[in-house]
Amino acid sequence: MRVLHVDGDPDAAPLTTTALADANVATVETATTAEEGLERLATEPFDCVVAEYALPDQSGIEVLKRVRDDHPLLPFVIYTNEGDDHVESDAYAAGATEYLPKSAGPDRHERAAERLRSAVGRYRAAGQSSTTPRRHALTSEVSEAIVRESTVDEAADRVCETLVDTGPFTAAGMAVVDAAGDGGDIAFRSLEHSTHDSLTAREDDPRDDRDGDGLRSIAASVASDALEAGRAVVGSTVDVDEESAIRADSSADDAAWPADIAELAALPFGSADASDDVLVVTADRSGTIDRSELDRLDRVADTVDHALRSFEARDGVREERNRRRAMFANAPTPVIEGEILDGGETHRIRDVNTAFEEAFGHEASEVIGADIADVVVPADRMAEHRALRTRIAAGEPILEEVVRKTADGEREFLLSGIPWGTDGDRASGWYVWHVDISDRKRRARAIEELHAATGTLVEATSPSEVAAITGDALRDVLDLPYNGVHLYDDREGGLVPVAWTDETEAMVGAPPTFDPGEGIAGQAYVTGEPKVYDDIADAPDRYNSDTPIRSEMALPLADHGVLLVGAPERDAFDDLDVSMARTLAEHATAVLHRIERETVLEQLQKHTQRLMHATTAEEIADIAVGTASDVLGAQLSGVHLVRDGGQRLEIVAYADSVESAFDQPPMYERGLDGDIAGEVVWAAFDSRTPQHIDDIRTHERLAEETPSRSVVVYPLDDHGVFIVSSTEPNAFDEPDKMFIEILATAVTAALDRVEREQELRRRNEHLDEFAGLISHDLRNPLNVAQGRLELARSETDSDHLDPAASAVERALSLLEESLAVARQGHDDGDVEPVDLAATVSACWTHTETAQAELRIETDQTLCADPSRLKQLLENLFGNAVKHGGDAVRVTVGDIPGGFYVADDGPGIPDDERDTAFEVGYTTDDESTGYGLYIVREIANAHGWEIDVVESEDGGARFEVTGVETVER
Numbered sequence: 001m002r003v004l005h006v007d008g009d010p011d012a013a014p015l016t017t018t019a020l021a022d023a024n025v026a027t028v029e030t031a032t033t034a035e036e037g038l039e040r041l042a043t044e045p046f047d048c049v050v051a052e053y054a055l056p057d058q059s060g061i062e063v064l065k066r067v068r069d070d071h072p073l074l075p076f077v078i079y080t081n082e083g084d085d086h087v088e089s090d091a092y093a094a095g096a097t098e099y100l101p102k103s104a105g106p107d108r109h110e111r112a113a114e115r116l117r118s119a120v121g122r123y124r125a126a127g128q129s130s131t132t133p134r135r136h137a138l139t140s141e142v143s144e145a146i147v148r149e150s151t152v153d154e155a156a157d158r159v160c161e162t163l164v165d166t167g168p169f170t171a172a173g174m175a176v177v178d179a180a181g182d183g184g185d186i187a188f189r190s191l192e193h194s195t196h197d198s199l200t201a202r203e204d205d206p207r208d209d210r211d212g213d214g215l216r217s218i219a220a221s222v223a224s225d226a227l228e229a230g231r232a233v234v235g236s237t238v239d240v241d242e243e244s245a246i247r248a249d250s251s252a253d254d255a256a257w258p259a260d261i262a263e264l265a266a267l268p269f270g271s272a273d274a275s276d277d278v279l280v281v282t283a284d285r286s287g288t289i290d291r292s293e294l295d296r297l298d299r300v301a302d303t304v305d306h307a308l309r310s311f312e313a314r315d316g317v318r319e320e321r322n323r324r325r326a327m328f329a330n331a332p333t334p335v336i337e338g339e340i341l342d343g344g345e346t347h348r349i350r351d352v353n354t355a356f357e358e359a360f361g362h363e364a365s366e367v368i369g370a371d372i373a374d375v376v377v378p379a380d381r382m383a384e385h386r387a388l389r390t391r392i393a394a395g396e397p398i399l400e401e402v403v404r405k406t407a408d409g410e411r412e413f414l415l416s417g418i419p420w421g422t423d424g425d426r427a428s429g430w431y432v433w434h435v436d437i438s439d440r441k442r443r444a445r446a447i448e449e450l451h452a453a454t455g456t457l458v459e460a461t462s463p464s465e466v467a468a469i470t471g472d473a474l475r476d477v478l479d480l481p482y483n484g485v486h487l488y489d490d491r492e493g494g495l496v497p498v499a500w501t502d503e504t505e506a507m508v509g510a511p512p513t514f515d516p517g518e519g520i521a522g523q524a525y526v527t528g529e530p531k532v533y534d535d536i537a538d539a540p541d542r543y544n545s546d547t548p549i550r551s552e553m554a555l556p557l558a559d560h561g562v563l564l565v566g567a568p569e570r571d572a573f574d575d576l577d578v579s580m581a582r583t584l585a586e587h588a589t590a591v592l593h594r595i596e597r598e599t600v601l602e603q604l605q606k607h608t609q610r611l612m613h614a615t616t617a618e619e620i621a622d623i624a625v626g627t628a629s630d631v632l633g634a635q636l637s638g639v640h641l642v643r644d645g646g647q648r649l650e651i652v653a654y655a656d657s658v659e660s661a662f663d664q665p666p667m668y669e670r671g672l673d674g675d676i677a678g679e680v681v682w683a684a685f686d687s688r689t690p691q692h693i694d695d696i697r698t699h700e701r702l703a704e705e706t707p708s709r710s711v712v713v714y715p716l717d718d719h720g721v722f723i724v725s726s727t728e729p730n731a732f733d734e735p736d737k738m739f740i741e742i743l744a745t746a747v748t749a750a751l752d753r754v755e756r757e758q759e760l761r762r763r764n765e766h767l768d769e770f771a772g773l774i775s776h777d778l779r780n781p782l783n784v785a786q787g788r789l790e791l792a793r794s795e796t797d798s799d800h801l802d803p804a805a806s807a808v809e810r811a812l813s814l815l816e817e818s819l820a821v822a823r824q825g826h827d828d829g830d831v832e833p834v835d836l837a838a839t840v841s842a843c844w845t846h847t848e849t850a851q852a853e854l855r856i857e858t859d860q861t862l863c864a865d866p867s868r869l870k871q872l873l874e875n876l877f878g879n880a881v882k883h884g885g886d887a888v889r890v891t892v893g894d895i896p897g898g899f900y901v902a903d904d905g906p907g908i909p910d911d912e913r914d915t916a917f918e919v920g921y922t923t924d925d926e927s928t929g930y931g932l933y934i935v936r937e938i939a940n941a942h943g944w945e946i947d948v949v950e951s952e953d954g955g956a957r958f959e960v961t962g963v964e965t966v967e968r
Contacts, residue, residue, distance in 0.1 A: 001120050002027045002045065006037035006063065007052040012102070016079065020050070020113055034058045038066060046074075047120045048097075050112075053080035053087055061087070064094045072143035073303060075119035079112055081421075081428065089321055092314030095147045097306070099313075101421065138166050139299050146307040155311060156190035159304055163192075163281060168288050170194045170260065171215060173280040174304070175223045186220040186278070214258040215282070219266070223278040226266035232294055235264045236286055262286040265294065269301035279304065331433070334359045334413075338372055339429035344393040347372050350429070359436060361407025372432075376404045392417045395427045401437065411438040439576055446580050449477040454587045463487055463560065463592055467499035470563060470588045475501050478580050480565050480573075482549070484511050485588075486521060487561035494518075495525055495561055507548055507568060514562075519543030524554035525562045530585075532578055535570045553578065555585040560592040597735055603631040604742055611750040617641060617719070620754065621653035624722060624747045629655050632739055634724045635731075636661055636708060639747070640668065640681070641720035649681060649720055661707045661727065676702045684713040685721050690744075692737060695729040712737060714744035719751040782811050831942075833966045834869055836860045836899060840892045843873040850886035857893035863964040864942060872938045875931045876901045876958055884955060891951075898944065898961035904953035913948050 003020060005028050007013035017028045029046070031037035034055045041049065049067060051060040060078050067076055078091045081102040091099045097119045100112050145158035156174040163172035173191035193215070218235070226233040263283040270277050279301045283289055289297075328335055334356035338347050349372055352364050360376060367375045377385045381403050391398055398417040403410050413434040421428025453473035460466045467485035474480040484500030497511035504511065514522045523541050524531045531554040536542045539552075551572035553565040563585045567573070573581075607627040614620045621639035628637035638654035649668040658665055668678040680702070684691040691713040696703045703709075708725035710732055715721055722744045726732070732740070786808045793801055837856050844854045862869070873892075880890050884905025891902045908916055917936040935958070939946040944962045951957035 001047045001117070002029065003116060004029050004031065004037060004041060004044075004046045004049045005051075006031045006034065006049065006055065006060070008032050008054075008056040009052065012052075012081070016050075016102075019110075020116070032056070034060075034063045037063060041067065041071070048075040048077065048116050050077045050079050050116070053078055053091075061090050061094050061096075064091065064096055068095045068147055072140060072147060073306075075116070077112070077116060077119070086321065089314055089317045092310050092317060093150070095310070097310075099317075138162070138296055139303055141166060142300050143303050143307075146304070152308060152311045152315075153189055155304075155307055157192070159300070160190045160192035163300070164194050168283060168285075168293075169281040170284045171219075171280075171282040173219055175220065175266075175278040175280055177227065177276040186223050188216065188219075191216060191219065191280075215261070218258070218261070219264060219280045219282070222264050223266045223280055226268045226278055227276070230268060232265060232267045232298070234266075234289055234294075237262055260284050263289045265289045265297065267294070267297055267301050269305045277305065277308065328431075329353050331355055333436075334434040336372060336376075336432050336434075337429065338432070340393050340427055344389070344426075347389055347393075347430075349375065356434075359406065359434070360404075376406075378403060378405045378410055388415075388417070392419050392430050393427055395419050401441075404434065411436060412441045413437060439574075443576050443580075446478060446576065450580060450584060453477050454584070457587055457591050460591055461595065463595060464498050466588055466591050466595065470584060471499045471501055473584055474565060474581065475503070478577065478584070480567075480577065480581065482507060482566040482568070484564050485557075485561060486511070486514060486564065487557075488516075488525070488559065495521060498561075504566070507566075511564075512543070514543065520552060520554045521562045521564055524556045528556050528558070530555045530582060532573065534573075553581055555582055557585060557589045557592060560589065560596070563588065593735070597739075600631055600735075600739055601742075603627075604739060604746075607631060608743070608746040608750075611746050612753070614750055615754065615757075617751055617754055618652050620747060620750045624743060625653045625655055627743055628724055628740075632724070632736065632743070634740075635727060636723075636725040638665065638723050639716075639720065640723065641716075642685070642718065646670070646718075649685065666706075677705050680711075681713055681721055681723070684715050688715045688717065690714045690737075690741070692732075694732070697729060712740050714740055716744060716748045716751060719748065719755075722747060779812070782808055786812075831863050831865055834862050834864045834866050836862050836892070839866070839869055840873060843870050844877060844890075846870075847874050847877045847881070849877065849881050852881050852884075852886060853889040855889065855891040855893075857891060858899055860894055860899060860963075861966040862899075863966060868938045868941065872935050872960075873901070875935050879931055880905060880956070888955075889953070895959055895961070898959065898963040900957055900959045902951035902953075902957035903955040904951065905955040907950055907955045908948055910950075916948055917946070 005013065005017055005020070007016060007030065010032075013030055013032070017030055020028050029040065029044075031040055034051075034057050037049070037051065040046075049063075051063050053060040055063070060080065064076050064078070067074060072095070075097040076095070077098040077100060078087070078096050079100045079102060080087070088099045098115045100115060142159055142162050145162050146155045149155040149158055160172040160174060163169050171191070171193045174189040175186045176189060177186065222233055222235045225235075261282045262285050265281050267279045268277065269279060279297060281289065281297065328337065328351070331353055332355060335353045336349055336356060337351040338349050340347055349367050349370055352362075352367060357363055362375065373382065373385055373389075384402070388398055388400065388402075397419065398415065400415050402413055402415045404413050404415075414437050415432055415434055417430055417432040419427035419430045450473065453469070453476075457466065457469045457473070460469055464487075467487065470485055471483050474483045481501055481503040484504050485498050486495035487498045488494070489496045492513060494516065495514040497513065500511050514525075516522050517526045520531055520533070520536065520539055520542055522543075531539075531552075533539050533552050535550055536547070536552045537550070548568050549566040550570045551567040553563075553573060555563040555565070557563055563581070565573075565581055604627065607623060607630075610623050611620055614623060621641070624639050625637050628634040634655070635657050636655055638651045638658055640649040640651050642648070643650045647670045651665045651667055654665050666677065668675065668681050670678075670682060672678055676699070680691055680693070683689075691711075693699065693702075693711050696706065696709050696711065706725075707727055709727055709729040711723065711725035712732055713721055713723050722740075724732070724740050786805070789801060789805050789808065792798070836858050837860075840854070840856055840858070877890060880888050880901075880903035884903050889904045891900075893900055893902075917932045919930060919933045936946055939960055942963075944960050946958060946960050949957050949959060
């Protein structure tokens with residue numbers, strides 16, 4: 001087998017020649033130009049031509065067309081590294097036997113050699129060779145007719161016409177098994193009669209019912225027999241000599257044959273395993289279709305089979321190409337097709353789709369032929385782009401986030417690159433898809449930066465600081481420089497500008513104050529609905545028709561105010577701008593809520609401190625009503641206290657607006673028929689459960705009795721109720737209700753305290769009266785007895801007088817200490833800062849301590865009643881000397897939350913420490929047992945606690961805690 005190889009590449013041509021020779025292709029001759037190859041083919045015999053597509057003087061397809069003029073059946077293979085789907089389709093259309101890319105894999109040369117052997121084999125089997133004269137003009141004419149057609153049906157028509165025109169056939173047809181029919185029915189691609197009438201039954205053909213049905217029927221029957229037999233079948237109306245071997249077992253009914261048909265032959269063709277095409281011819285004389293005609297028809301069938309396969313391959317390539325082109329052209333994202341040249345140095349754009357033109361702002365004609373780097377890669381991104389070029393040229397798919405330049409500036413894309421035409425480790429070109437992720441990346445960055453800004457926002461401590469931070473974040477983070485924050489001011493009765501940017505003032509001047517409902521800002525504040533305008537010229541409620549602002553957002557900040565964002569151009573805000581601005585407004589609103597609640601809580605704390613100093617229930621009620629009005633903004637509030645043994649709730653304090661809202665301040669009698677409002681109030685009082693009615697209009701009868709439209713009734717335990725109401729429905733949200741609960745709880749505690757204090761004063765008054773009576777009635781007889789004892793001593797000397805005198809002294813001591821105990825629990829005393837060390841020294845001086853030692857290890861200043869503190873210390877010092885002896889050592893020092901007094905005496909046994917502070921406890925028969933009891937009562941009166949433990953020296957240590965100290 002001799003092969004002519006036409007390739008102008010001095011590097012690639014020897015490689016291909018050597019590879020074909022190594023693959024047992026007998027002789028390979030090489031030509032470097034198209035003209036040289038055509039010259040050699042005209043003067044030398046060759047069995048096949050292998051040509052590169054890209055030749056120095058013309059293309060391989062142009063060479064193919066010139067070869068087909070003289071050699072219509074000579075195998076011709078396009079073997080190239082420069083082609084694509086377009087080239088492949090054009091090659092088959094021009095009559096190429098095969099189209100093989102050089103980049104088809106490492107075994108490409110072996111597969112190419114196999115294709116050549118197969119093509120040459122078919123060529124020789126048809127009796128053709130470049131050295132053999134074309135003995136059969138019919139085959140040549142059929143080939144030429146096929147080459148000129150573009151579809152299978154057109155080629156079938158030309159083949160049948162040629163067979164009929166060249167004779168000796170009266171009709172010719174090409175049939176195929178109808179896969180859509182039942183049982184493998186025969187359908188004709190073409191069926192021509194010698195009259196040049198087409199008898200092919202095709203869809204929508206009006207000639208479907210014309211004469212020729214008999215021909216089609218008998219031809220289809222014989223064709224079926226041929227396909228079933230897998231060989232040529234000849235049918236005749238007369239017997240055919242067995243020797244001729246052309247008579248076959250046709251199942252056709254002789255009676256059904258048309259009168260002008262003497263013989264009919266059917267030759268199946270296609271692959272040996274699956275023949276499904278049949279060539280059918282008829283003759284009007286018997287003996288016409290002999291063996292030589294069958295041989296000639298067999299060569300025609302081979303030619304037609306090769307042509308049909310070429311058509312199918314070309315159609316498949318065209319279909320795949322069209323599918324790819326449709327996918328490419330209609331892809332919703334930008335796609336670029338490129339080829340790699342110059343060993344990877346050049347990545348040239350071959351095509352771009354419509355989405356690319358729209359996204360990048362370049363027409364296809366402007367960029368095709370240019371290197372992709374020059375079109376879409378920013379200069380500062382060239383290094384990373386070179387790395388991507390290297391990877392895709394090596395056949396590696398890529399998926400990376402990249403920055404690309406467009407006509408409108410740089411944008412971020414997710415780039416997906418797929419190499420094509422890979423040959424070993426090198427690619428011939430690529431497709432790259434670009435998914436624009438600029439908005440997503442911008443959103444992610446905005447969210448991250450906004451998160452940092454909201455962190456600063458959360459730390460704000462005033463509404464003005466919130467406004468300033470919000471404006472800065474809009475300008476610096478979201479790139480919305482024209483903005484301002486207006487907060488509602490009760491004193492102004494409007495939305496007052498609190499913070500705005502320099503850009504805002506430069507465009508519109510100092511922002512105005514808006515009334516609620518005035519302009520876009522006032523409408524957004526009143527409705528609570530964000531307003532976004534692409535062009536405020538379309539907004540009928542705009543504040544100033546001459547404003548330079550064109551785009552505007554008005555975002556409400558609940559009842560705090562409104563956030564305004566503007567721009568001097570139309571359609572300035574995209575969805576991301578609006579979403580991020582609304583998010584920032586929501587954060588600002590939450591912080592303003594928090595600051596408002598903290599402010600209310602601080603004010604509540606100040607007012608509740610006043611409650612703690614109130615001395616009457618009426619004073620407490622006045623403070624509660626004033627707090628509800630001043631701090632909570634309650635329009636209508638009042639305190640009702642229980643009277644008449646729980647039968648009446650009398651209003652003792654109410655807001656000024658109550659008199660104007662009601663005919664008279666409400667009072668509630670228990671069990672009064674028809675008193676719907678009273679039922680609600682008494683239900684709260686009796687159940688000790690707050691009653692909340694957000695909209696009284698839902699209680700029809702109740703709405704008729706009161707001008708209030710929302711109300712909170714809070715029970716004050718058994719003292720009464722605290723009622724807070726408003727003429728507006730839904731006036732109290734959850735924080736409001738919480739503040740009312742805090743205030744009501746404080747009012748209840750204050751009322752409890754006043755009630756206890758009043759009861760205590762009554763008891764103390766009775767106790768004072770009793771103590772005075774006891775003091776007068778007991779001291780006088782004891783004084784008389786003491787005087788009589790002195791007289792008796794002067795008149796007589798008796799051993800009974802001293803015991804009697806001691807008993808009288810003890811009785812007087814008991815009397816004085818009992819009176820002291822009686823008064824400790826109710827004397828108010830004056831609490832003031834007291835220097836503990838100085839007080840200890842003074843008390844030690846005034847106590848009979850003999851030779852006892854004092855150590856002072858404190859420098860605290862306490863809040864205490866000075867006289868009571870002295871009595872406490874003197875009692876403890878006296879107790880230490882009495883039980884520890886004249887040489888006892890006493891130490892006063894600091895402990896956490898208080899101080900201690902310790903001695904090194906015998907101490908108090910552990911099992912007696914719990915009873916040491918009880919009345920009558922003593923280990924000395926001459927003691928009254930009131931000393932430590934008085935110490936505990938003084939401590940309790942200060943709100944302190946006192947305990948006794950063992951000292952470090954084994955004595956007693958008294959620890960006083962809960963003491964309030966003063967910083968020096």
